[in-house]
Amino acid sequence: MATANKDDIQERMTEALESFGADREQIKREADWESLDVDSLDLVELAQIVEEEYGVQMKEEDMKNMKTVGDAVDFVSERAKS
Amino acid sequence: MGDSNDRPAGCALVTGASRGIGAAIARALAEDGWPVGVNYRKDAEGAERVVEEIESGGGGALAVQADICDPAAADALFPPLEERFGPVLVLVNNAGMRVDGLTPQMEDEAWEKVIDTNLSAAFRITRRALRGMMKARFGRIVNIASIVGQRANPGQANYAASKAGLIAFTSTVAAEVARRSVTVNAVAPGLVETELTEDIGDEFLRAIPARRAGTPEEIAACVRFLASEAASYVNGTTLTVDGGMTA
Numbered sequence: 001m002a003t004a005n006k007d008d009i010q011e012r013m014t015e016a017l018e019s020f021g022a023d024r025e026q027i028k029r030e031a032d033w034e035s036l037d038v039d040s041l042d043l044v045e046l047a048q049i050v051e052e053e054y055g056v057q058m059k060e061e062d063m064k065n066m067k068t069v070g071d072a073v074d075f076v077s078e079r080a081k082s
Numbered sequence: 083m084g085d086s087n088d089r090p091a092g093c094a095l096v097t098g099a100s101r102g103i104g105a106a107i108a109r110a111l112a113e114d115g116w117p118v119g120v121n122y123r124k125d126a127e128g129a130e131r132v133v134e135e136i137e138s139g140g141g142g143a144l145a146v147q148a149d150i151c152d153p154a155a156a157d158a159l160f161p162p163l164e165e166r167f168g169p170v171l172v173l174v175n176n177a178g179m180r181v182d183g184l185t186p187q188m189e190d191e192a193w194e195k196v197i198d199t200n201l202s203a204a205f206r207i208t209r210r211a212l213r214g215m216m217k218a219r220f221g222r223i224v225n226i227a228s229i230v231g232q233r234a235n236p237g238q239a240n241y242a243a244s245k246a247g248l249i250a251f252t253s254t255v256a257a258e259v260a261r262r263s264v265t266v267n268a269v270a271p272g273l274v275e276t277e278l279t280e281d282i283g284d285e286f287l288r289a290i291p292a293r294r295a296g297t298p299e300e301i302a303a304c305v306r307f308l309a310s311e312a313a314s315y316v317n318g319t320t321l322t323v324d325g326g327m328t329a
Contacts, residue, residue, distance in 0.1 A: 041216075041258065041259065041261070041262070044216075045216055045217075045262075048216070048217075
């Protein structure tokens with residue numbers, strides 16, 4: 001299982017989002033999915049990566065409340081510690 | 083070995099592959115260079131025979147036991163294949179069953195068992211397979227439907243509903259995952275010579291322009307194409323293979 005440091009989680013998410021086609025320069029904590037052109041299938045794949053690497057399940061209802069990269073990073077960070 | 087150099091490393095999984103159409107599909111995919119997971123429920127001997135045939139031809143294969151109706155089946159099927167051959171990049175949802183009867187007399191159990199085996203199990207196994215395929219940015223899913231999913235056949239309301247459902251499932255999933263270079267297609271066989279169809283009478287043959295039943299190998303050839311790199315732009319469709327019966 002990967003470490004759950006917030007910076008590490010953000011870096012791993014940045015890598016994943018970049019692989020979906022998002023521009024690395026624009027992947028900031030406050031960036032929302034729409035501005036990054038991240039769609040529902042991308043979020044499903046992001047959830048898969050998070051589960052495999054951090055053991056944290058991001059369910060559909062959880063993802064509805066995540067509007068930005070920072071929301072997702074905080075969600076994973078909180079649950080990976082508990 | 084076909085196009086095996088152009089695709090990521092991984093393997094194929096064929097459900098219900100110990101005999102009939104499934105066994106022919108497993109052999110055909112092995113000829114294309116795919117290591118093949120040969121799923122079976124009870125017929126271990128048949129599955130081992132398919133594995134031996136593939137291995138004697140220089141291919142890789144592994145018999146994997148699982149009752150696909152068990153919701154835990156996907157967890158049992160995938161890990162041994164992933165460990166030995168890498169991710170499952172070709173999935174053929176072939177396992178199926180019939181419990182025929184006219185609707186007014188059909189028991190709930192006959193309805194549920196057929197829907198569960200032919201449709202719900204395909205959903206659960208597809209869901210598991212998509213994880214590796216999306217990650218690999220390559221995948222081929224072929225669902226074995228039936229012309230009965232497109233055209234009435236009295237006495238098979240449960241089977242028809244399951245196969246029509248499988249066709250709709252196919253096109254919808256195809257649209258969901260197409261941009262990950264994963265294709266999802268169906269093959270709809272007509273009458274094919276297998277144990278599942280051996281009790282169907284000769285009068286049925288007169289309705290087929292080709293005047294004969296198809297062979298498992300003729301179905302397998304179509305699956306082999308849909309699983310190939312050459313079929314990369316074929317997505318969400320159903321290929322009817324019925325000797326002209328529904329033409």
